[in-house]
Amino acid sequence: MQINSTRAHAQKSLLSCIIGIGLLIVIATFLGNDTAKIVTDFTYISVAGTLVVLSILLAARFKKTGSHGKAWLFFLGTAVSWFIAETTWSILEIVYHTNPFPSLADVFYLGGYPFLLCFVIYYIKPVKKAATKRMLIGAAIISISMMLPSIYMAYNFDPKVSLTENAIATSYPIADSIVFIPALIGVILFFRGEVNFTWSLVCIAVILQVLGDTTFQIATFTNTYYTGHPADILLLWSYLFFSFGVYDHIKIFKKVQNNKTKSTMA
Amino acid sequence: MKALTSVAIEKALLDIGKPFLDKVSNKLQKKYNCYIPDCYEHPEYLDNVLRSIFGNSTGTVVESIRELLAEYLDDDGIHLLVQKIGA
Numbered sequence: 001m002q003i004n005s006t007r008a009h010a011q012k013s014l015l016s017c018i019i020g021i022g023l024l025i026v027i028a029t030f031l032g033n034d035t036a037k038i039v040t041d042f043t044y045i046s047v048a049g050t051l052v053v054l055s056i057l058l059a060a061r062f063k064k065t066g067s068h069g070k071a072w073l074f075f076l077g078t079a080v081s082w083f084i085a086e087t088t089w090s091i092l093e094i095v096y097h098t099n100p101f102p103s104l105a106d107v108f109y110l111g112g113y114p115f116l117l118c119f120v121i122y123y124i125k126p127v128k129k130a131a132t133k134r135m136l137i138g139a140a141i142i143s144i145s146m147m148l149p150s151i152y153m154a155y156n157f158d159p160k161v162s163l164t165e166n167a168i169a170t171s172y173p174i175a176d177s178i179v180f181i182p183a184l185i186g187v188i189l190f191f192r193g194e195v196n197f198t199w200s201l202v203c204i205a206v207i208l209q210v211l212g213d214t215t216f217q218i219a220t221f222t223n224t225y226y227t228g229h230p231a232d233i234l235l236l237w238s239y240l241f242f243s244f245g246v247y248d249h250i251k252i253f254k255k256v257q258n259n260k261t262k263s264t265m266a
Numbered sequence: 267m268k269a270l271t272s273v274a275i276e277k278a279l280l281d282i283g284k285p286f287l288d289k290v291s292n293k294l295q296k297k298y299n300c301y302i303p304d305c306y307e308h309p310e311y312l313d314n315v316l317r318s319i320f321g322n323s324t325g326t327v328v329e330s331i332r333e334l335l336a337e338y339l340d341d342d343g344i345h346l347l348v349q350k351i352g353a
Contacts, residue, residue, distance in 0.1 A: 068283035126282045127323035193321025253285035
């Protein structure tokens with residue numbers, strides 16, 4: 001009952017944040033390019049920072065114990081890497097007034113993906129035996145169909161776009177699609193369980209990343225990207241879903257005061 | 267045998283993460299007013315709690331508990347527990 005009411009509250013808060021961030025970026029874009037840059041960049045730093053704080057709390061709760069302890073450490077690695085990337089992007093754009101794509105920020109954006117992949121793999125590791133070949137094939141088919149538009153665009157790109165820009169912009173949706181395979185399997189494996197809500201949020205976050213990164217790739221190839229672009233709204237929403245997923249996990253596994261666990265091992 | 271069963275359950279849950287062990291213990295306490303060692307007499311309590319947390323993947327958690335108790339199946343209590351959980 002308590003979990004259900006907390007979850008209903010979290011769902012309402014998530015919806016409010018989604019609407020709030022969407023409106024904030026749209027309004028900032030109407031106010032001009034400079035306002036859009038500042039508002040979008042600071043929103044990115046805030047949401048990525050929130051994700052880091054929540055990940056630290058959860059990693060501290062699991063304290064490297066078991067497979068999930070390692071999983072949440074990897075997730076913390078992703079959150080930190082992306083936070084550094086967002087900060088680097090903002091400094092390059094607002095302080096140095098340079099085009100932040102491609103830049104050092106991309107090293108940290110891409111650096112977050114191996115951690116994220118390790119997170120999902122370690123999380124489903126204890127229950128991997130429950131995964132069937134059919135699940136794996138199904139998830140792989142959906143994943144491949146998600147990355148196909150990006151690969152197609154990579155081969156038909158505007159010659160004005162450099163090879164480096166093409167390679168980096170294309171690698172994002174591909175990396176997202178790879179992470180999506182174990183993420184989707186996780187949703188199926190934990191279906192009807194308490195941790196399913198977390199997994200659903202993580203999976204939606206990855207889908208939003210695929211959409212955001214594909215939109216970013218299109219905008220880069222057509223030279224129409226600006227900070228505050230709809231791709232940014234999708235990517236900010238993705239951070240929100242990750243954050244609420246982690247928050248839900250903190251709530252599920254929060255320490256209970258006066259816990260009289262009669263244990264033979266602990 | 268009760269202690270052995272308890273150790274096996276705790277080991278299987280600790281392999282996933284300490285908070286999972288805490289969660290199962292708390293749920294057993296809240297819902298059935300019992301502790302992990304009591305699952306030896308009431309395996310159905312453990313079964314219900316594991317299902318509520320792990321959903322579709324309960325079977326694999328149960329499997330790891332079964333593997334740890336495989337050598338002691340000649341004990342009636344353990345035999346019943348292994349049969350009842352995840353059935």
